[in-house]
Amino acid sequence: MTLFRLIDLFGVSVFAVSGALRAREKQLDPVGFVTLGVVTATGGGVMRDAILGRVPPFVFQDELILGVAVAVSLLAFAVRLPHKGLEYFDAVGLGFYTAIAAQLAADRGLPPIPCVLVAVTAAVGGGVLREVLVNDLPYIFRGTLYATACILGAAVLLLARRLGAPDALAIGLASALTAGLRILAIRFNWSLPQAK
């Protein structure tokens, strides 16, 4: 199993837990847990693949990823998972998904601004969908520096590619920057201004 595969499974698990925790707040049944877990974990990737014309979307061809998302969601229904540090783990998944999606979009020949949009959509799309399903306002609109970290990470990936960096390095740099910025934002309560 490659390192990328391991990071992917880690990210899916963390995202699924964050969906399942939302299901607990809303007092849902196991179907609600699995739906929010799977949607949070895979929704962004499905949007990414739909935009890029990768059909069926990757997650529908990969039983392990989907199986892990389902299993983690059911586990989170059965027992109260500790969620201390979840935000930090989430930042790692966020960085990885941003970098991979920006890479795929650039490989597909998309121009820079669309590449960044695909990357942000892939990284935050699942979380936004989760909030839409439970009728809450996506928290990425509330000054969280969440999507912002993805935008900067995607830009770095494109820049590194332009400068001739090998793929693994570009992905590593972009992931680290996105995750790092997000972790700093959590740690020091950095936020964007909101309109009045």
Next chain:
Amino acid sequence: MTLFRLIDLFGVSVFAVSGALRAREKQLDPVGFVTLGVVTATGGGVMRDAILGRVPPFVFQDELILGVAVAVSLLAFAVRLPHKGLEYFDAVGLGFYTAIAAQLAADRGLPPIPCVLVAVTAAVGGGVLREVLVNDLPYIFRGTLYATACILGAAVLLLARRLGAPDALAIGLASALTAGLRILAIRFNWSLPQAK
């Protein structure tokens, strides 16, 4: 006109009525009735086709299905349709859509867990979209044994295929199981536990 075609038209009509009834509760205009009717009746199938790469989605190639969904929705605006027994009719449509989608996904070569996910998405996707459009929590999250019946039905279809059952038999069995389980759940108030 084949039996499958008749069941399909029946299912679309029932789903469109359930969308239109929601539009009446929300006191919408004819556009709202048609939107919720068409979205409920066809939303799941469109998601199914998007996942499987069937483009344009089937309903956009089939004037009769779409015309019936629009006509039923407008009729439901013009007169108060009786909705006694609607839940039972809905169960029949649910079973049929589950079985057909699981079959299409398996034909496309998807692994078992993704096949089940496609089937459930096709069966409940329209209803979930309807609730999202009117800002309510999808009731499939509320212990209704609705998606659960679809999961079991899709699993039975895959099992019957694996055992070499002819298509019509596999679809018949899976449809009947899904519909039957759902009807029993309505009749005897069966439900899943909700998290606290």
Next chain:
Amino acid sequence: MTLFRLIDLFGVSVFAVSGALRAREKQLDPVGFVTLGVVTATGGGVMRDAILGRVPPFVFQDELILGVAVAVSLLAFAVRLPHKGLEYFDAVGLGFYTAIAAQLAADRGLPPIPCVLVAVTAAVGGGVLREVLVNDLPYIFRGTLYATACILGAAVLLLARRLGAPDALAIGLASALTAGLRILAIRFNWSLPQAK
């Protein structure tokens, strides 16, 4: 730059402003402004392209359109844009998007009712997505003659094509009818009845 291109950029700008104004009402951050601006401006076109199998969707291949949508949204965060007359400008964009989408769907060989559905989806889809993202009821359901104008415009385009009208004439007629009807509806408070 062609006339069509100019109208397209004008329409995108107007739609982006209407998304950004919604972001101001909800007191969102710049990410919220850009998300609602871009979703309103491009969401309908992305749905249109997904239905018709145009991959990647047009807006992901066109940096100018996307760049304008982002820039307008950020500008609307930075300064309070005047929105007097916005509804009238919006009607012009609405007419244009309706006509173009109906044309594309007919070129793809779709039957009439699906063509009309694609056109309406393209024209109002972004606005509906915007309302879903901020958890409000899409106002197209509230008797506004908004989607209705699109339905009639799309029907006129198909009729003009059937009668052998050249493309530019058909698009001009359909755009003008949609926009004109919508403007009259605003001016004279025309509305559809709502169910009780």
